[in-house]
Amino acid sequence: MNKIKSTCIYRYIRVILAMAMKDIKSSLTERAFLLTSIIIPINFLLLFLLFALTGGQAPTALVVEDKGPFAQQFISAMEHSNSFIIHQTTSSDAQKLLQLGQIVAIVTIPANFDMALKHGSQIELPVIINNLDVDFTNDIRRAVPLAITSFYANAFPNQVAVKAYEIDTYTHDTDYVHYLVVSLMVVSIMLGGLLQAGSNAAREYEKGTIKELLLSPANPLAIQIGKIVGSMILNSFSVALMIVVIVFLIGVWPQHWDELFVFTLLLMITFVTAGLIIGTLVRRRQAVVPLSIGLSIPIFFLSGAFGPAIWGDPVTATVTQFQPVYYGIAVFQHAFHGFTTTPTGLIVDGLILVVFAVVMVAASSIVIVNVRKRGVAAK
Amino acid sequence: MSKKEKKVFSDGSEIIENNRSLDDQLSIDLQDVDIYDGPVAIRINKLIKRFGNFTAIDNLSLIVKYGEIFGLLGPNGSGKTTTINIISGLSKPTSGQVIVLGNDITKDLHTVHASLGAVPQETALYEELSAWTNMSFHADLYGVVGSDRGKRITEMLNLVQLYERKDNPVSTFSGGMKRRLALARALLHDPQLLYLDEPTLGVDVQSRRAIWDYIINLKEKKGKTVLLTTNYLEEANALCDRIAIIDHGKLVVLPNTPAELKQRYGDIIMDIETTSSITSQLVMHIQNISGINSVTQTNNILKITMSGNDLSSTGNIISLINKESNIKRISQREPNLEEIFLSLTGTGLRD
Numbered sequence: 001m002n003k004i005k006s007t008c009i010y011r012y013i014r015v016i017l018a019m020a021m022k023d024i025k026s027s028l029t030e031r032a033f034l035l036t037s038i039i040i041p042i043n044f045l046l047l048f049l050l051f052a053l054t055g056g057q058a059p060t061a062l063v064v065e066d067k068g069p070f071a072q073q074f075i076s077a078m079e080h081s082n083s084f085i086i087h088q089t090t091s092s093d094a095q096k097l098l099q100l101g102q103i104v105a106i107v108t109i110p111a112n113f114d115m116a117l118k119h120g121s122q123i124e125l126p127v128i129i130n131n132l133d134v135d136f137t138n139d140i141r142r143a144v145p146l147a148i149t150s151f152y153a154n155a156f157p158n159q160v161a162v163k164a165y166e167i168d169t170y171t172h173d174t175d176y177v178h179y180l181v182v183s184l185m186v187v188s189i190m191l192g193g194l195l196q197a198g199s200n201a202a203r204e205y206e207k208g209t210i211k212e213l214l215l216s217p218a219n220p221l222a223i224q225i226g227k228i229v230g231s232m233i234l235n236s237f238s239v240a241l242m243i244v245v246i247v248f249l250i251g252v253w254p255q256h257w258d259e260l261f262v263f264t265l266l267l268m269i270t271f272v273t274a275g276l277i278i279g280t281l282v283r284r285r286q287a288v289v290p291l292s293i294g295l296s297i298p299i300f301f302l303s304g305a306f307g308p309a310i311w312g313d314p315v316t317a318t319v320t321q322f323q324p325v326y327y328g329i330a331v332f333q334h335a336f337h338g339f340t341t342t343p344t345g346l347i348v349d350g351l352i353l354v355v356f357a358v359v360m361v362a363a364s365s366i367v368i369v370n371v372r373k374r375g376v377a378a379k
Numbered sequence: 380m381s382k383k384e385k386k387v388f389s390d391g392s393e394i395i396e397n398n399r400s401l402d403d404q405l406s407i408d409l410q411d412v413d414i415y416d417g418p419v420a421i422r423i424n425k426l427i428k429r430f431g432n433f434t435a436i437d438n439l440s441l442i443v444k445y446g447e448i449f450g451l452l453g454p455n456g457s458g459k460t461t462t463i464n465i466i467s468g469l470s471k472p473t474s475g476q477v478i479v480l481g482n483d484i485t486k487d488l489h490t491v492h493a494s495l496g497a498v499p500q501e502t503a504l505y506e507e508l509s510a511w512t513n514m515s516f517h518a519d520l521y522g523v524v525g526s527d528r529g530k531r532i533t534e535m536l537n538l539v540q541l542y543e544r545k546d547n548p549v550s551t552f553s554g555g556m557k558r559r560l561a562l563a564r565a566l567l568h569d570p571q572l573l574y575l576d577e578p579t580l581g582v583d584v585q586s587r588r589a590i591w592d593y594i595i596n597l598k599e600k601k602g603k604t605v606l607l608t609t610n611y612l613e614e615a616n617a618l619c620d621r622i623a624i625i626d627h628g629k630l631v632v633l634p635n636t637p638a639e640l641k642q643r644y645g646d647i648i649m650d651i652e653t654t655s656s657i658t659s660q661l662v663m664h665i666q667n668i669s670g671i672n673s674v675t676q677t678n679n680i681l682k683i684t685m686s687g688n689d690l691s692s693t694g695n696i697i698s699l700i701n702k703e704s705n706i707k708r709i710s711q712r713e714p715n716l717e718e719i720f721l722s723l724t725g726t727g728l729r730d
């Protein structure tokens with residue numbers, strides 16, 4: 001009895017390994033697809049970064065009505081954010097500059113800034129935006145909250161700050177780029193996972209080899225797990241390359257490697273299984289690529305990529321909580337910078353990510369069982 | 380019941396034949412399915428498959444006996460692959476019942492798969508991988524493990540003479556080599572039953588011969604049951620113990636053997652090209668010579684179908700024709716599926 005059971009498990013594991021190895025071998029022979037699934041995510045990361053660095057320097061007038069130490073720190077946070085070219089002026093000069101189109105926004109630090117902070121009350125930061133230039137307008141909308149983030153990080157290292165923003169310990173300055181890079185990494189893991197696993201699933205249908213799998217007496221769940229494992233191993237090349245770029249090229253050093261490792265794994269499981277589902281449903285690799293990119297970009301903008309999502313408009317802030325990238329960015333910000341950018345906190349966010357991973361694995365099994373029930377030949 | 384009748388087709392050709400009506404044949408053959416009570420490998424009962432409004436399989440019933448090679452013969456789009464897909468569990472029947480090796484395929488598919496070897500029409504090989512990798516992946520999926528795994532793969536590759544090419548990617552193989560490899564793979568786990576969907580499609584003549592030999596060996600030396608589909612009467616003739624012809628997903632005729640099918644229609648066809656057409660009286664006259672099944676004339680070409688190997692009447696026919704016209708060319712050949720169809724159903728094949 002025991003022997004039968006152990007040979008059963010042995011066979012199960014053999015199927016998983018064989019399936020994973022097969023997918024890896026198949027992918028490695030297809031240079032074009034290997035290239036897209038490794039290069040596209042990195043490209044995505046670098047492209048957005050470049051865009052942020054070059055396009056993000058918005059000429060902004062700063063009107064400082066408070067000369068206290070906190071106000072000074074806030075100005076320095078804005079100057080370090082890589083997002084503004086700051087002109088300190090008076091309120092009336094700023095208005096003239098705005099009308100002449102020489103600046104795109106006026107940020108005013110009110111006279112009660114230091115007082116309010118000391119008393120822990122909420123501060124209104126008036127921001128006037130010249131909305132003729134949409135590009136810059138968006139930059140300002142994103143950059144101001146980030147400057148605030150950075151400011152709090154320096155000003156109140158040990159305090160719980162206003163709104164959703166909580167601060168643990170800080171050993172590094174965080175500016176726009178450092179925050180954005182981490183968000184980009186999460187979305188790139190998503191994109192890479194979808195592309196890699198989606199291709200691995202769609203390839204079987206496209207080439208008709210799905211029959212070899214469906215005709216076999218091997219356990220369908222073992223086949224599916226094998227596909228997940230194979231795609232994860234392939235995906236990890238792209239993720240490893242991404243970490244190398246972020247750490248050594250951009251110079252963002254993670255504070256918590258252990259968190260980074262665990263959360264990367266969780267996100268990979270979630271997105272690789274999502275990719276398998278997409279690939280199984282669309283059955284064409286040409287459809288997998290645009291679908292993966294088309295899914296990643298809006299989710300990227302929805303998820304607080306440029307600053308904590310919770311500070312965005314209330315609709316976005318609510319909607320975004322139903323998808324994993326939001327939590328992914330939150331836990332990655334913690335792993336890299338020690339930030340907590342959600343009201344729920346690291347543990348809850350991590351657990352929610354576990355739930356997402358489990359749900360995706362379950363959903364992919366349902367899809368596979370359904371494919372078997374309906375048959376491959378009948379659409 | 381047997382009578383000679385004349386059919387005239389819309390293209391002007393006519394056919395006179397010696398036949399039972401189609402309904403008679405079908406009722407007898409279907410009865411045959413019901414009364415046979417020997418060991419059955421596959422039993423298909425009133426199978427229907429619809430894709431939307433389109434009926435691909437239309438009330439198909441047949442049995443495949445243990446240890447025989449059964450051929451499903453039909454033109455492109457007649458429903459052969461759909462039938463194979465359903466009985467291998469890749470596609471669900473709209474209605475009807477399929478029992479394979481004693482298991483209802485809607486319930487015990489797993490058991491069926493373990494003792495089934497299949498070569499799909501499109502081979503389903505991983506072309507980017509080597510022959511050996513394809514075999515070893517299959518071995519893992521089917522639980523062919525242990526010490527003799529490598530030996531078994533080597534043996535199968537040797538059987539189809541591909542061992543020397545074991546490390547080459549399948550994409551570098553010819554159509555015939557791919558079919559042979561797919562066959563070797565299907566045999567790897569030593570299945571009782573084999574499905575071969577168009578086993579020689581896109582295969583050159585030499586390879587075809589080799590594949591036929593493997594298939595015949597499977598039955599004769601290993602006692603396997605084989606269900607194959609084919610477009611070629613010649614192939615059915617060379618391999619099959621029994622055949623079923625389908626078109627539009629319907630059973631057209633189920634003679635017991637390919638030999639019987641040919642006998643019904645004729646073994647040999649003589650094509651005689653004349654300088655001018657001959658009168659219908661003369662056509663009738665030739666038709667009445669003993670050993671002649673049917674005579675048709677289209678555009679100065681007479682097609683004469685004969686039974687048996689007795690060609691003694693040939694001289695007689697030639698002198699009869701020479702009375703009305705001159706002969707330009709004479710050729711002799713076996714009938715093809717198209718002609719048998721025309722004779723059995725009165726309609727041509729779709730392409």
Ligand SMILES: Nc1ncnc2c1ncn2[C@@H]1O[C@H](COP(=O)(O)OP(=O)(O)O)[C@@H](O)[C@H]1O
Pocket residue numbers: 377378379430433435453454455456457458459460461462
């Ligand atoms: N998945 C499908 N959806 C719709 N029609 C189909 C599908 N599969 C097959 N058919 C149709 O069913 C008929 C039989 O096809 P098939 O079984 O492949 O024929 P064969 O193998 O004899 O050439 C064809 O008309 C084909 O177009």
Ligand SMILES: [Mg+2]
Pocket residue numbers: 459460461500576577
């Ligand atoms: Mg077919």
